[in-house]
Amino acid sequence: MSTQQQVQFAPEPLDVLIIGAGLSGIGTARALTDQCPDKRFAILEARQAIGGTWDLFRYPGIRSDSDMYTLSYSFKPWTERKAIADGPDIRRYIEETAEEAGITRFIRFCHRVISANWDSPSACWTLEVEISATDGSVRQEQLQARMLAVCAGYYSYAEGYRPSFPEEQRFAGQFVHPQFWPEYLDYSGKRIVVIGSGATAVTLVPALADKAAHVTMLQRSPSYVVSRPLVDGIAQRLQRWLPLPVAHALTRWKNVLVGIFFFNMARKHPDMFKRRLLDMARDQMGPDIDPKHFSPSYKPWDQRICAVPDGDLFHDLRAGRVSVVTDTVAGFSEHGVRLESGEELPADIVVTATGLKLNMLGDxxxxxxxxxxxxGECMAYKGMMLSDVPNMILTFGYTNSSWTLKAELTANYTCRLLRYMDRKSLSVAVPRRAPEVQETPFLDFTSGYVQRAAGLLPKQGDRKPWQVYQNYLKDKLTIQYGRIDDGTLDFH
Known part of the structure; x- marks a missing residue:
C-alpha cells in the first residue's frame, strides 16, 4: 500500500505506536485489534513493504531455519506443505495476515524513526520521524504516543558485517554480500566461493550450486549442520484427520516440546549430544568428505545449529557440485582466494556470508x-522492557527456537499491561532494578555477531524477573500468567 492510499489516522497522541511491520509488528497489531479494540495505534515502517527480514533478504534459497509451525502465528495455521519455508512464502504469509486482520491500513510506510523522547509530565513519547516520499524528497515529522512497541528486530538493515580481507582489491571478480544481493546477478557457470559457515552460508551454497560451475564454502571454523525433513509428516497427517486450527496447535506444541527437550539434552550432556550430531553428519556426507569440516570445537548450542532441509547441502557435496574448505583467508589474487595453507581457490564471485551487524531499537x-x-547500560525486564524506561515494550525472539514464539508472548503481554493500566487508571509503567540484582550477559551465545554486539545489548539479571530464559514454557508461565503488578514494575 502506498502512502497515498493510507487511511486518515486518528489524532495524536495515539495509544500505541508499533515500530516495524515484520513478523513481530504485524503480530502485535493483530493482538491489539483482538484484545484491545479500543486502542488507537499505527505501525511505522521504514521500508516500502511489509515483511521486515523476509522482505529485505532476497539472496538465492533464502528460507527459514525454524520450522514454520512455530515461526508462523498461533492464530493463522501454516497450510503450505514445506515445514522449512522459502522467504517469498513467508513474506506472503505475513502480508496475508495483515490484510485479513485489516492491519495494512494502519501502516505508515517509509517512516523511519530517528529518535524517541519520553516526557514524564505528559506521560507521552514524542518521536522524530523521517518520511521519504516517492519523488525522493525527505521531510521530518513528530508523532506522539502513550506506549511504544519496538518490533524492529536486532540487526541493522543498512549494513551487514563485512570484514576487510588482505589484498582484496586485487580480485578481478565480484564481491557480493547476501544482505544486499544484486537483483540481476547472473552466476550461471561461475565459480563461487562463499565465505562463511552459518545459516546464510548453508542456505546459499545449495541454491547457488544449481546454476554455478562449482561452489566452495570457505569456513574459518565449522558449524554443526543437521539434516531436517522439508515436510513434517506428522503435521500432514494431523491436517488430514483434524480441523486445521487443532492440527496446527498440536504440531506447534509438538515442535516446541521436542525443541526444548533436545536443547536441554545438549546443555546437560554436551559430549554425548555432540557425538550424535557428528554421527548424523557423517552418515549424510559419505566416505569422501573429511568429517573435520563439520566438527566444531564448541559445544552444541553455544552457537545456533544450522538446519539443512532434506540434507540438500550434503547431497550437493556427495555429487561434487559443492566442496567445503576449512582454512583462513591469507589474501586475494586476481583470480581467487589465497589461503593460509598456501592453496588458492579459483573464483569469479566471492560471497561474503560473514554475518549480521547487530543494533538495538532500529538505531x-x-x-x-x-x-x-x-x-547496553540497561537491564532487560522479562526480556521485554528496559530498566528505567517507561511505557516501552521491546520484542526480542529466541535464539534457540522460533522468533515468533517469544514475539507472540510479548504482544499478548503488551495487551495485558494496557488493560491492567486502564482498570487501575494508570498511565505509566516502568521497571525499576533493585541494587542487589547482578548483571549477566543478555545472550549466552558465542556466535561472532553476538560477541561483537555485547556492548549494544541490554544485560539480564541473576534473578526473576530480570532473567532471559530462552525457554518458551518458562516464559509462558512468567509472561502470560504471572502477575502484572509484581513489585518490580513501578506504576503511577
Missing part, C-alpha cells in the same frame, strides 16, 4: 526526560 536514539538512554 533510533532514546531519551527519557532529556537524558540519553543507552540500551
Amino acid at each position: 533510533m536514539r532514546l531519551n527519557v526526560d532529556g537524558k540519553p538512554v543507552t540500551p
Whole structure:
C-alpha cells in the first residue's frame, strides 16, 4: 500500500505506536485489534513493504531455519506443505495476515524513526520521524504516543558485517554480500566461493550450486549442520484427520516440546549430544568428505545449529557440485582466494556470508526526560522492557527456537499491561532494578555477531524477573500468567 492510499489516522497522541511491520509488528497489531479494540495505534515502517527480514533478504534459497509451525502465528495455521519455508512464502504469509486482520491500513510506510523522547509530565513519547516520499524528497515529522512497541528486530538493515580481507582489491571478480544481493546477478557457470559457515552460508551454497560451475564454502571454523525433513509428516497427517486450527496447535506444541527437550539434552550432556550430531553428519556426507569440516570445537548450542532441509547441502557435496574448505583467508589474487595453507581457490564471485551487524531499537536514539538512554547500560525486564524506561515494550525472539514464539508472548503481554493500566487508571509503567540484582550477559551465545554486539545489548539479571530464559514454557508461565503488578514494575 502506498502512502497515498493510507487511511486518515486518528489524532495524536495515539495509544500505541508499533515500530516495524515484520513478523513481530504485524503480530502485535493483530493482538491489539483482538484484545484491545479500543486502542488507537499505527505501525511505522521504514521500508516500502511489509515483511521486515523476509522482505529485505532476497539472496538465492533464502528460507527459514525454524520450522514454520512455530515461526508462523498461533492464530493463522501454516497450510503450505514445506515445514522449512522459502522467504517469498513467508513474506506472503505475513502480508496475508495483515490484510485479513485489516492491519495494512494502519501502516505508515517509509517512516523511519530517528529518535524517541519520553516526557514524564505528559506521560507521552514524542518521536522524530523521517518520511521519504516517492519523488525522493525527505521531510521530518513528530508523532506522539502513550506506549511504544519496538518490533524492529536486532540487526541493522543498512549494513551487514563485512570484514576487510588482505589484498582484496586485487580480485578481478565480484564481491557480493547476501544482505544486499544484486537483483540481476547472473552466476550461471561461475565459480563461487562463499565465505562463511552459518545459516546464510548453508542456505546459499545449495541454491547457488544449481546454476554455478562449482561452489566452495570457505569456513574459518565449522558449524554443526543437521539434516531436517522439508515436510513434517506428522503435521500432514494431523491436517488430514483434524480441523486445521487443532492440527496446527498440536504440531506447534509438538515442535516446541521436542525443541526444548533436545536443547536441554545438549546443555546437560554436551559430549554425548555432540557425538550424535557428528554421527548424523557423517552418515549424510559419505566416505569422501573429511568429517573435520563439520566438527566444531564448541559445544552444541553455544552457537545456533544450522538446519539443512532434506540434507540438500550434503547431497550437493556427495555429487561434487559443492566442496567445503576449512582454512583462513591469507589474501586475494586476481583470480581467487589465497589461503593460509598456501592453496588458492579459483573464483569469479566471492560471497561474503560473514554475518549480521547487530543494533538495538532500529538505531533510533532514546531519551527519557532529556537524558540519553543507552540500551547496553540497561537491564532487560522479562526480556521485554528496559530498566528505567517507561511505557516501552521491546520484542526480542529466541535464539534457540522460533522468533515468533517469544514475539507472540510479548504482544499478548503488551495487551495485558494496557488493560491492567486502564482498570487501575494508570498511565505509566516502568521497571525499576533493585541494587542487589547482578548483571549477566543478555545472550549466552558465542556466535561472532553476538560477541561483537555485547556492548549494544541490554544485560539480564541473576534473578526473576530480570532473567532471559530462552525457554518458551518458562516464559509462558512468567509472561502470560504471572502477575502484572509484581513489585518490580513501578506504576503511577
